[in-house]
Amino acid sequence: MGRLEAALRDLRLADTLAARDTPVSRLDPRAKVLVTAAFLVAVASFNRYALSALAPFALYPLWLAVAGRVPAGWLARKLAIAAPFAAMVAIANPILDTAPMLRLADVTVSAGWVSFASILARVGLTIAAALAVAAGTGMHALAAALAALGVPRIFTGQLLFLWRYAFVLGGEASRMQAARTLRGGRGSPALAVYGPLAGHLLLRAFERGERIHRAMRARGYDGEIRTLRELRWQVRDTVFVLGWCAYFALARFVDLPLALGRAITGAP
Amino acid sequence: MSHHRLEADGIRYDYPDGTPALRGATFRAGHGESLALVGANGAGKSTLLLVLAGLVAPSAGVATVGDLPVTPATMEHVRRTVGFVFQDADDQLFMPTVLEDVAFGPLNLGLAPEEAKSRALQALQSVGAEPLASRAPYRLSGGEKRLAAIAGVLAMGPDILLLDEPSAGLDPRARRRLIELLRAFDHTRLIATHDLDLVLDCCARVLVMHEGTIVADGEPRAIFADAALLDRCHLEPPLSFSA
Numbered sequence: 261m262g263r264l265e266a267a268l269r270d271l272r273l274a275d276t277l278a279a280r281d282t283p284v285s286r287l288d289p290r291a292k293v294l295v296t297a298a299f300l301v302a303v304a305s306f307n308r309y310a311l312s313a314l315a316p317f318a319l320y321p322l323w324l325a326v327a328g329r330v331p332a333g334w335l336a337r338k339l340a341i342a343a344p345f346a347a348m349v350a351i352a353n354p355i356l357d358t359a360p361m362l363r364l365a366d367v368t369v370s371a372g373w374v375s376f377a378s379i380l381a382r383v384g385l386t387i388a389a390a391l392a393v394a395a396g397t398g399m400h401a402l403a404a405a406l407a408a409l410g411v412p413r414i415f416t417g418q419l420l421f422l423w424r425y426a427f428v429l430g431g432e433a434s435r436m437q438a439a440r441t442l443r444g445g446r447g448s449p450a451l452a453v454y455g456p457l458a459g460h461l462l463l464r465a466f467e468r469g470e471r472i473h474r475a476m477r478a479r480g481y482d483g484e485i486r487t488l489r490e491l492r493w494q495v496r497d498t499v500f501v502l503g504w505c506a507y508f509a510l511a512r513f514v515d516l517p518l519a520l521g522r523a524i525t526g527a528p
Numbered sequence: 529m530s531h532h533r534l535e536a537d538g539i540r541y542d543y544p545d546g547t548p549a550l551r552g553a554t555f556r557a558g559h560g561e562s563l564a565l566v567g568a569n570g571a572g573k574s575t576l577l578l579v580l581a582g583l584v585a586p587s588a589g590v591a592t593v594g595d596l597p598v599t600p601a602t603m604e605h606v607r608r609t610v611g612f613v614f615q616d617a618d619d620q621l622f623m624p625t626v627l628e629d630v631a632f633g634p635l636n637l638g639l640a641p642e643e644a645k646s647r648a649l650q651a652l653q654s655v656g657a658e659p660l661a662s663r664a665p666y667r668l669s670g671g672e673k674r675l676a677a678i679a680g681v682l683a684m685g686p687d688i689l690l691l692d693e694p695s696a697g698l699d700p701r702a703r704r705r706l707i708e709l710l711r712a713f714d715h716t717r718l719i720a721t722h723d724l725d726l727v728l729d730c731c732a733r734v735l736v737m738h739e740g741t742i743v744a745d746g747e748p749r750a751i752f753a754d755a756a757l758l759d760r761c762h763l764e765p766p767l768s769f770s771a
Binding site: 272275276278279398399400424427468471472474475476477478479480481482485486487488489490 | 578581583607610611612614616619620622623624625627628631632633635636637641644645648662664666667680681684
């Protein structure tokens with residue numbers, strides 16, 4: 261199995277995980293979307309040097325992953341893909357913002373490094389939460405929840421098509437890669453070969469996309485993807501939403517680690 | 529009953545680059561008939577099926593489904609009447625579970641979720657695939673995928689079935705099961721295939737396509753005995769026939 265195919269299978273795992281019966285998958289997807297949105301807003305709203313105050317927010321993705329039985333390795337691999345992007349966004353901060361801010365033992369840490377760490381922490385938290393929610397819900401249920409919450413169907417439809425075609429495109433690419441390897445192509449192809457390869461991939465994906473679209477039209481697809489799933493809001497969903505939102509509000513407005521430290525040390 | 533009728537009258541179709549794919553294909557199939565459509569690669573079999581299902585508009589000629597010509601205005605009727613089983617089941621299956629995928633068509637016909645679900649379960653049962661209901665389509669074997677795809681089409685309650693290479697890629701047992709299934713249907717069937725042994729088992733009539741037209745139409749044994757015709761159309765008599 262090629263690396264690309266392995267990566268695709270790994271991504272597909274999200275659907276497989278969501279099909280299991282866990283405390284997370286039993287929740288109404290709308291509740292999970294709402295709480296996750298509140299989580300994202302709360303995490304994003306801290307000032308740029310916030311670091312220790314973010315720590316209590318790790319509880320939410322942690323709970324999703326543990327209660328939803330999301331394999332830690334899977335989550336970590338997906339986070340590792342996002343990490344370089346986050347680092348790229350944040351890398352200018354230590355260079356531009358050199359004012360000293362903290363002293364850890366004998367090392368002075370500049371404000372730029374603190375905000376760099378803050379950005380990485382936020383990216384880690386938000387992506388971990390989004391991944392864990394997706395793995396505990398499934399793309400189709402998420403799209404249904406977004407539609408029910410008023411997101412226009414054209415966007416939710418796009419989300420599902422993105423999910424569907426990512427595997428179509430990936431599958432074609434992995435077959436092309438296998439064909440190339442079998443005929444002796446080693447390493448990564450020369451730059452001049454990339455053009456024709458990409459062109460071929462595009463044409464193949466177009467053809468495949470056209471066949472898929474025809475198959476959908478033949479079964480009456482008219483722009484709306486209907487499913488059997490009916491969304492049912494239950495008491496536990498209300499508890500879930502209120503409970504987490506209250507916790508986020510508390511963690512947002514009270515610096516819990518600081519308060520905890522003061523309570524332990526007795527400092528004012 | 530004339531509403532299971534399937535007709536093509538002088539259908540022509542040119543690819544966007546001008547290459548002709550169909551050059552006046554004509555045939556008539558009556559209620560409950562099981563027809564095979566055979567011919568070399570590129571003879572125009574798949575294109576003819578697409579035209580009959582209203583998925584591709586012909587450059588000239590008329591396709592008739594039931595009592596109505598296939599036009600944009602009758603598309604609703606065509607969708608309800610014609611079920612199309614595509615060559616590659618992977619092109620068809622896309623929902624997270626088999627049951628949801630099979631219910632996709634009935635939901636699009638406007639059925640309530642409960643009714644769509646019972647129709648989907650019924651369709652799965654009729655192809656003997658109800659144990660697959662909660663499985664993810666991408667984890668099925670080729671034969672299971674084919675059954676799920678056929679169930680997805682049957683769930684819409686079509687009168688006419690168009691099948692494109694239904695036995696391609698199936699192992700012998702899955703193929704045997706498919707043949708039994710096809711024989712049991714009472715729909716009007718048009719089966720495009722290279723599997724001439726399947727034709728002998730499932731079809732009372734064969735249409736031979738060559739370069740975009742139907743060059744022969746008759747009983748399978750008579751057609752397969754015509755060595756000159758088969759040779760001209762790049763076909764060979766089925767194994768069971770020559771033995």
